[in-house]
Amino acid sequence: MEVLNSWDQWVEESLSKLEALQLLRSLRPIYLRNEPQNPIGDEYQKASKPIEDDFEVFDKMQPFDRSSVEVEISEPTFLKWVHEVTSSGDEAVCRDDLGDHKSESCPRRFKKLLLFSGNDYLGLSSHPTIGKAAAKFQNQAAQEHGMGPRGSALICGYTNYHGMLESCLADLKKKEDCLLCPTGFAANMATMVTLGNVSSLLASGRKPLQHERVAIFSDALNHASIIDGIRLAERQGSVEVFIYRHCNMTHLNALLSSCTMRKKVVVTDSLFSMDGDFAPMIELVKLRKKYGFLLVIDDAHGTFVCGKSGGGVAEEFNCEKDVDICIGTLSKAAGCHGGFIACSKKWKQLIQSRGRSFIFSTASPVPIASAAHAAAVIVARKETWRRREIWDRVRDFRALTGIPISSPIISLIIGSEDKALEASRHLLRSGFHVTAIRPPTVPPNSCRLRVTLCATHTRDDLKRLTAALSRCINFQDISINGSNVYARM
């Protein structure tokens, strides 16, 4: 694996250049105690117990779980949505909510909806243990340490709570280390910009020549944050981008074989957010062996959902060691907030020294970091039934509709914007929250209903949803084009 070793060498050389320029940056965690101020007796015992033992876990769905999929919208919002009236959302705020008790009360009528459009795949957004971790985390993370992280991670916003979450995520992803970022968007931006920095650092201050640049091969349907990160690196003259047709390994192979640049990177979403299909991991691994590129995946939708222990799409395809950098978010299946980059210690050091969206943005609040840690522990190691449930729902949907979906993200491509909006309104009137996805999120004339399944949906929910869907979509007319599902109204 000569070229892969070259990547190790390039990263090391980049780090030495940064050191010489005095631009290497370190994390220096502020230590926040999680034991009581003056612990005595039992309280001390409790505080020094391994924290994971204090997480309350459940072995099946509980009533609280339903609030992850049952939502309400106000009557005025409902009417605006049904009549397609543009709204800035202010109809949802009552004068009373603003504390104006002198005003007349707002009419408080609400519509209950069943949510089939979120990314809270395991229903953790309403888990009481995670809520408790945010509010209390054993001993008042929120109450004692407050919400505001005070600064960016490199200044004073990084704490032992962030460190604990990073090491938990590194373990989950079977990587040496992990770097938390304010969001998944920031994590992708930081990674792409840092990749470009490798060529500019190695060029020692001059603009890298064409063959010295980093060649980034990017799937045509990658997430906006990857695209924007690459665009930024491109503007800096440090990378050249090659877009390959969605999941098309023949095209990728052709591009790789005709590229004479040595520093090659392939970046792909692992589970595509708008199409619900998987990147061809096994073929990517084969190509990586052939060309020695650095493989970067964005596992935003696979993390915690795929793989036996929730390690994500790479665990599912048993190729964790072939993925060099794994980006993820804590805002989807973890039901919290924030992004992360699981990688080697050297890559971490480089990204934390060069990734501007990491460096120049405030760290995640401590309660969020402690809640995300609780979520990671709960889903990865304890409440494994949640993963079973969500894949059961995928099977249920397949059986009810005959549509061969492969993940909890179901993309029913309708075509025109008007038709997609009409279908979404029909579902709204039937009590379902399913939004129409339109350009620029997806290409013109591929407007769709994006239905997402959750571990806290029941089979009965799916029966009701598919009955409503069948009144606006003809399942028999659905044809499979690549991995997408095209529907006819």
Ligand SMILES: Cc1ncc(COP(=O)(O)O)c(C=O)c1O
């Ligand atoms: C594939 C993918 N990557 C990255 C992100 C960004 O994550 P975050 O919402 O944490 O910024 C998203 C979220 O929409 C996503 O779908």
